[in-house]
Amino acid sequence: GENVEQHPSTLSVQEGDSAVIKCTYSDSASNYFPWYKQELGKRPQLIIDIRSNVGEKKDQRIAVTLNKTAKHFSLHITETQPEDSAVYFCAPYNNNDMRFGAGTRLTVKP
Amino acid sequence: DAGITQSPRHKVTETGTPVTLRCHQTENHRYMYWYRQDPGHGLRLIHYSYGVKDTDKGEVSDGYSVSRSKTEDFLLTLESATSSQTSVYFCAISAREGGGEQFFGPGTRLTVL
Numbered sequence: 001g002e003n004v005e006q007h008p009s010t011l012s013v014q015e016g017d018s019a020v021i022k023c024t025y026s027d028s029a030s031n032y033f034p035w036y037k038q039e040l041g042k043r044p045q046l047i048i049d050i051r052s053n054v055g056e057k058k059d060q061r062i063a064v065t066l067n068k069t070a071k072h073f074s075l076h077i078t079e080t081q082p083e084d085s086a087v088y089f090c091a092p093y094n095n096n097d098m099r100f101g102a103g104t105r106l107t108v109k110p
Numbered sequence: 111d112a113g114i115t116q117s118p119r120h121k122v123t124e125t126g127t128p129v130t131l132r133c134h135q136t137e138n139h140r141y142m143y144w145y146r147q148d149p150g151h152g153l154r155l156i157h158y159s160y161g162v163k164d165t166d167k168g169e170v171s172d173g174y175s176v177s178r179s180k181t182e183d184f185l186l187t188l189e190s191a192t193s194s195q196t197s198v199y200f201c202a203i204s205a206r207e208g209g210g211e212q213f214f215g216p217g218t219r220l221t222v223l
Contacts, residue, residue, distance in 0.1 A: 031209060
């Protein structure tokens with residue numbers, strides 16, 4: 001099965017700084033690459049996703065980049081705000097097999 | 111939030127007892143999933159369904175069974191609960207084949223004593 005690793009496991013930034021979380025995966029057949037955000041005590045929610053035929057996608061302050069050759073994709077958050085504090089999960093997907101990373105706890109300090 | 115509910119939201123039970131968790135959706139989505147979430151492991155797929163009466167195993171299916179007799183309901187059963195099954199269980203739904211957004215339910219916190 002797919003082996004998924006996320007780095008770092010925790011990340012603390014000052015408000016206004018940028019944050020980058022990287023996800024590496026092992027299955028070269030993976031073709032869908034989402035990022036989910038989970039606030040404390042809440043359900044995970046999709047914040048951005050990308051498919052294997054696209055290298056980068058942006059939505060306001062968040063972006064995802066994909067390097068299929070190296071088998072990793074990254075979440076970029078610019079101008080971080082306290083409400084960005086949460087746990088972020090990557091979940092590369094192939095054929096109904098979606099494996100979540102262990103998560104990255106992002107803390108944005110005011 | 112998408113129309114997805116889980117019941118019960120909290121349950122405490124004893125080792126060896128059967129437990130059934132229910133996921134109900136009003137979105138008419140084809141795909142439904144059960145995950146468990148434990149510290150340090152993210153979410154792990156237990157079972158999923160790709161239609162009525164069509165189910166398949168996920169990464170951590172041992173000790174769990176599922177049933178889907180109607181589009182809107184997906185049941186997860188622990189035949190004989192063990193302490194290692196203490197976890198938060200999330201149901202999710204998706205409309206798209208080939209990978210797409212999954213909408214999660216509010217979760218069920220299960221404690222097995």
